[in-house]
Amino acid sequence: xxxxxxxxxxxxxxxxxxxxxxxxxxxxxxxxxxxxxxxxxxxxxxxxxxxxxxxxxxxxxxxxxxxxxxxxxxxxxxxxxxxxxxxxxxxxxxxxxxxxxxxxxxxxxxxxxxxxxxxxxxxxxxxxxxxxxxxxxxxxxxxxxxxxxxxxxxxxxxxxxxxxxxxxxxxxxxxxxxxxxxxxxxxxxxxxxxxxxxxxxxxxxxxxxxxxxxxxxx
Numbered sequence: 001x002x003x004x005x006x007x008x009x010x011x012x013x014x015x016x017x018x019x020x021x022x023x024x025x026x027x028x029x030x031x032x033x034x035x036x037x038x039x040x041x042x043x044x045x046x047x048x049x050x051x052x053x054x055x056x057x058x059x060x061x062x063x064x065x066x067x068x069x070x071x072x073x074x075x076x077x078x079x080x081x082x083x084x085x086x087x088x089x090x091x092x093x094x095x096x097x098x099x100x101x102x103x104x105x106x107x108x109x110x111x112x113x114x115x116x117x118x119x120x121x122x123x124x125x126x127x128x129x130x131x132x133x134x135x136x137x138x139x140x141x142x143x144x145x146x147x148x149x150x151x152x153x154x155x156x157x158x159x160x161x162x163x164x165x166x167x168x169x170x171x172x173x174x175x176x177x178x179x180x181x182x183x184x185x186x187x188x189x190x191x192x193x194x195x196x197x198x199x200x201x202x203x204x205x206x207x208x209x210x211x212x213x214x215x216x217x218x
Contacts, residue, residue, distance in 0.1 A: 040103045
C-alpha cells in the first residue's frame with residue numbers, strides 16, 4: 001500500500017483574500033470580533049459559531065475540543081456543557097481557557113483567552129429551555145460526559161426510556177450537572193492570512209483596564 005501523501009511539506013496555500021491594518025480595526029476588540037463574526041454569518045460559512053475550546057488540568061495537560069458559541073457580549077463569550085465533562089473538570093482546577101475561531105474561506109482566525117466563570121443558574125435554565133426538547137432529554141442521559149458506555153444501543157435505549165417517561169411532562173427541569181460558562185477575555189488576537197506567509201496579526205491585551213493594540217510578527 002503506497003502513501004497517498006508522500007511529502008506534507010508540498011501542501012500549502014498562498015493566502016491573499018484580505019489584509020488587517022491598525023487604522024482599520026476597532027479600538028474595542030469585542031466590536032472588532034463582532035465585525036468579523038457578522039462577516040462570517042453574512043457569507044453563510046458553515047457554523048461560523050463553532051469554536052475550539054482549549055483547557056488544561058492542574059498538571060498542565062491540555063485538552064481541546066469544538067463547542068458552539070452561545071452568547072457574545074462585552075461581558076464575555078458563552079458556551080454550555082456538563083459540569084462533569086473534561087472541560088468542566090479542567091475549569092474547576094484551572095479556570096483559564098482559550099477560544100479559537102477559524103474561518104478558512106475568509107483566511108481569518110481569532111483567538112480569545114481569559115478567565116472562565118460559571119453562568120448563573122437562572123441564565124443556564126433559561127437557555128436550557130430554549131433548546132429543542134430532544135436535546136433537553138439528551139442532556140439528562142449524557143452524564144458523565146466522556147464516560148465509557150457499552151454501546152450506541154445502550155445510549156439510545158436510555159434516551160428513549162426517558163423520552164417515554166416524560167412524554168406527558170410539559171417542561172423538563174434543567175439537570176443540576178449541566179449549565180453554562182463564560183470566558184471573560186483579557187487577550188485577543190486577530191489573524192489575516194497574507195501572501196508569502198507575511199500574515200497580519202494584531203493583538204489586544206488588557207493592561208490596567210485598557211486595551212493595548214500591538215502588531216505581532218507573523
